[in-house]
Amino acid sequence: MSITFSDLGLKEPINKALVDLGYESPTVIQQKAIPQIISSKDDLKAFAQTGTGKTAAFSLPIVEQVDENSNHTQAIILSPTRELAVQIGKNIEDFSKYIPNLNVTTVYGGANIEQQIRQLKKGVQIVVGTPGRTVDLIRRRALKLNNVDWLVLDEADEMLNMGFKEELDKVLEATPDTKQTLLFSATFPREVEAIAKNYMENPVEITSGEKNQGSDNVTHEFYNVTEKTRYPALKRVADVNPDIYAIVFCRTRRETQLIADLLIQDGYNADALHGDLSQAQRDSVMEKFRKKNIQMLVATDVAARGLDVNNLTHVINHKLPDQIENYNHRSGRTGRAGNKGVSIALVNRKERSKLSPIERILKKKFVQTPIPTGKEICEKQLFHLIDKIEKSEVNSTEIDSFLPSIYEKLNEFSREELIQKFVSLEFNSFLSYYENAPDLNKISSRDRDRDSSSRDGRMSSDNMTRFFINIGRKDRLNPAKLMGLINEQGIDKNVEIGAIDILDTFSFFEIDKNYESQTLGVFEENQPDFNGRRVNIEITKERKGGGRRRSGGGRRRSSGGNSNSSGNNRGFGRVRNKNNNSSSGSSERRRNPRRNRRK
Known part of the structure; x- marks a missing residue:
């Protein structure tokens, strides 16, 4: 006999709400987490892949136990993005709709903070928030966490990837030692394990599958492309799947907007979702996507974390992520709720080296698939x-x-x-x-040479400044930590961080050229250190012969290691738009048969 939610110890008002919402039986992570949280005050470390129902796994037992007659904040739930925070808050409201005195408030940046403070003053038992806004409200003494019984860190790995470690530390310090800490994560890199070690006491560990392993409902394919054929290959994937309903992942906001613009120009039902959009724009795009008025959503990793969509047919990696763990997050957007899904990676010759470590995490092999012919x-x-x-x-x-x-x-x-x-x-x-479309699977040696000369297939960008920084792999630096270090200096939050190259004793990173002077200034003023080492940055410039040199007259440093060993840590550059045609660079005409045939 199958297990029901009432079997897990949930009270009648919650079960009634779940029936209204169409919930029938709990998922594996819900079956394990809900009784554990209700019956024990032990800290919990839970692995749950994207789409396995982990929001209900931590929120239902909190709703079950919270004291609705007390106006104190009893639970704080941290989420990496405002979209995901809003989604969690809405889910909790749905779960508790038959508990009239239970109030939940969602706090996040980009919204009116005074309005959020007024809501908190009325008394709320559960607060869902992004790390930055939560810390801001704590500093203003509008959010008091001294009576908190539950602290939930949802998508802990992503919060660390986004450089929120300092904010997490401050929230954790504001909560009592007696609280129950619930850490949920789709992957468990070392940084997440460190948080568990530092802030949790003998946590119970549960999983809904092996750590970091991909969903069994998702198949993984890769297409061999060059920079010349990357965009045409993307279009052919869409054309060979007439009912496609997909997220196309790009690495940067600029690339996301560019690819979305090109798809729209070519007649596809597409739109972009990234951090440069206002909250109203993001809400509008997501609403259209949920209603399937948009078939292809082009998004950054961060922006897509708030999407709760169960029927995606495909996830397409226009560019692979810097952090290989993020591939699992991406592919987990499809193959949900028992459906089958396909995750596709468009990779050039240099990028293929990134597939092996991903395969080890997923415990699955990528299937090489030919690009569809005309x-x-x-x-x-x-x-x-x-x-x-x-x-x-x-x-x-x-x-x-x-x-x-x-x-x-x-x-x-x-x-x-x-x-x-x-x-x-x-x-x-x-x-x-x-009619006369070329076979994109026939990659010429000239195309290979062009890709090889473009820094691991990345196309250079005239809008970026490349910096040298005097720390590297031997300092335990990785792309996430470097991005966190940059963010900590107080540079404009909208700054675009481009390609990242981590070498043994030094590294390189790119930043929007408009922030070149500000970046130099804040690093000089702050004089930051990393793991006890003073950090220096310098601008690098192209040599006429194609090599790099650093400006500023500093003495030369030896490489201290083999630059070829940095492949797995390299970032990806942007697709450049020359006359609206360069992202494809292909002999295929820009006119597309889907134009004027939108659903």
Whole structure:
């Protein structure tokens, strides 16, 4: 007999709300976490892949136990993004709708802080917040956590990747030692283990699968591309899957907006989701995507963390993430709620080295898949059209009055001729577009050479300044820690951080050229240190011969290691837009058969 939510010890008002929401039986992580949190005050360290229902796993037992008659804040739930925080807050409101005196407030940056303070003053039992805004409210003494019974760190790995360690430390310090700490994470890198070690006491550990392993419902494919064929390959993936409903992951906000713009120009139902959008814009894009008015959402890793969508057919990695653990987060957006999904990586020759460590984490192999040919796409689209015609319902009431005139006009054509004309009318654009389309699987040696000379396949950007920094792998530096170090200096929060190269004793990073002087100034003024070592940065400039040199007249440093060993830590550059055509660079025409055929 299957386990129900009432079997887990939840009271009737919660079970009634769950029935209203369509919840039938708990997932594995819910079956393990809910009784554990209700029956014990032990700290909990839980591994749960994206899409396994971990929000309910930690929030239902809190709703079960919270004292609705007390106005003190009893639970604080931290989330890496405002979208995810809002989603968690809404879920808790839904779970507690039959508990009238239970109040939940969501606090995050970009919203009116005075309004949030007023809500807190009214008395709320559960607060969901992003780390930055939570710390701000603690400093203003508007949020008091001295009576907190539960502290939840949701997506702990992502909060650390985003450089929120200092904020996490401050929130943890503001809570009593008697609280129960619940740490939920999709992956468990060393930094998350360190938080568990420092701030949790003998935590119980539960998992809904092996740590860091990918979902069994997701298959993983990769396509060999060059920078010239990366965007055309993306379009062909969309064209060979007429009912695609996908997130396309890019590494930076600029690349995200560029790829979304190109897809829109080519007639696809697409839009962008990234940190440069206002909250209203982000909400609008996500609402359209949930309603499937957008078929392809182009997003950064951070922005996509707030999406709660169960029916994605594909996740497409336009560029692989810097942190290989993030691939698991990305691919976990599909294959949810028992559905099957496909995760696709577009990789050039240099980027293929990143697949092996991902395979070790997933315990799955990537399947090399040929880029669809024009003939394959036309065949798939044609039979998709025929299937739609076969399944379409005829509204006789609306069209009966027009049929006599239509029959008379088409009387001279045979059945076969009518079918041919109708299919041609609907399909000629695809046939025309792909008639002489090249085979993108045939990568020339010239293309390989061009990719090899572009810093691991990254295309240079005239809008970025490249900096030298005197710390590296031997200082235990990684891309996440470097981004955190940069963020700690107080540079504008909207600054774009580009390619990152971690070497043994020094590293390189790119920053938006508009922030070049500010970056130099704050590092000189703050004089930061990293693991006890004074940090210095200098601007690097291109040599005419193609090499790099540092400006500022400083003495030269030896590499201290093999630069080829840094491949797994390298960032990816941006796709440049020259005359709206350079991201493809392909002989394929920019006109697309999907134009003017949006759903």
